[in-house]
Amino acid sequence: MRRHLISCVWMLGLLVAGSAYAAEGNRHHLQCDYDSEYDVQVQPDGIAFTRSEGHPAKVFMHDGQLRVDGHPVAVSADDAVRLRAYEQQVRELVPAMTDIARDGVDIGYAALSTVVATLSDNSDDRARMLQTLHDRRDEAMHEVDRTLGQGLWAAGDDSQLFGEDLGKTVAILVGGIAGDAVSDALSGDSSRVAALEARANALDVTLDKAVQEPAEKLDQRAEALCPRLSALDQLQQQFRFRLSDGGRLQLLSLDMDSSNKAGQYAQR
Numbered sequence: 179m180r181r182h183l184i185s186c187v188w189m190l191g192l193l194v195a196g197s198a199y200a201a202e203g204n205r206h207h208l209q210c211d212y213d214s215e216y217d218v219q220v221q222p223d224g225i226a227f228t229r230s231e232g233h234p235a236k237v238f239m240h241d242g243q244l245r246v247d248g249h250p251v252a253v254s255a256d257d258a259v260r261l262r263a264y265e266q267q268v269r270e271l272v273p274a275m276t277d278i279a280r281d282g283v284d285i286g287y288a289a290l291s292t293v294v295a296t297l298s299d300n301s302d303d304r305a306r307m308l309q310t311l312h313d314r315r316d317e318a319m320h321e322v323d324r325t326l327g328q329g330l331w332a333a334g335d336d337s338q339l340f341g342e343d344l345g346k347t348v349a350i351l352v353g354g355i356a357g358d359a360v361s362d363a364l365s366g367d368s369s370r371v372a373a374l375e376a377r378a379n380a381l382d383v384t385l386d387k388a389v390q391e392p393a394e395k396l397d398q399r400a401e402a403l404c405p406r407l408s409a410l411d412q413l414q415q416q417f418r419f420r421l422s423d424g425g426r427l428q429l430l431s432l433d434m435d436s437s438n439k440a441g442q443y444a445q446r
Contacts, residue, residue: 210404220329253419276326287315289389296381
């Protein structure tokens with residue numbers, strides 16, 4: 179009995195934690211090599227880039243015109259064209275990111291709800307956990323709508339709703355569902371443990387069909403944004419104007435965590 183209990187609890191933990199992948203996988207950097215130190219605010223009259231540390235702290239562009247830290251920057255006709263293209267591409271990128279983030283929330287929390295509905299043996303606990311998931315999903319959607327949905331792409335935005343809070347939610351679910359398994363084992367009714375193990379095995383197939391396919395499609399949509407970030411990087415590398423200190427305007431940068439990425443950037 180003890181062996182069955184341990185294997186069942188282990189399986190449940192893997193299933194619940196694994197089903198959180200889709201909600202966890204779409205963050206600010208979109209798993210691309212690019213990142214930004216700036217908060218980006220898409221506004222009707224232009225796009226504002228702001229950061230709390232570093233120079234420049236504020237950049238604003240609209241219709242080929244540029245202001246840096248409140249001062250206008252003279253640009254050539256070619257750079258004006260590039261600035262217009264940069265602005266337009268950011269305007270198109272943020273809504274696409276919003277759609278992906280919303281769908282990621284839906285897929286992730288739908289997966290967790292499927293786990294709870296299938297594996298929880300106690301109707302009261304099941305209802306409580308499903309309500310918790312419903313509330314957390316609504317909070318996550320509200321966060322997406324409050325930020326990306328309002329045209330705000332926050333630098334380093336690893337929201338708690340997609341990180342720590344989701345982890346806590348998963349831990350609660352694992353504890354609750356595993357508690358059912360423990361109760362079944364302690365009851366001495368081996369048929370109840372066997373039934374729970376059977377549901378856990380069946381759930382693996384259910385998640386593959388109901389979650390894996392949309393999650394993979396979501397990954398593909400997120401990956402499709404990476405070339406668009408690369409296009410923005412190429413545009414900024416083509417800017418011919420210089421800042422007051424003689425440096426380039428660098429709104430987007432490659433992630434320099436690995437030497438390979440650093441070498442790739444150095445070759446530009």
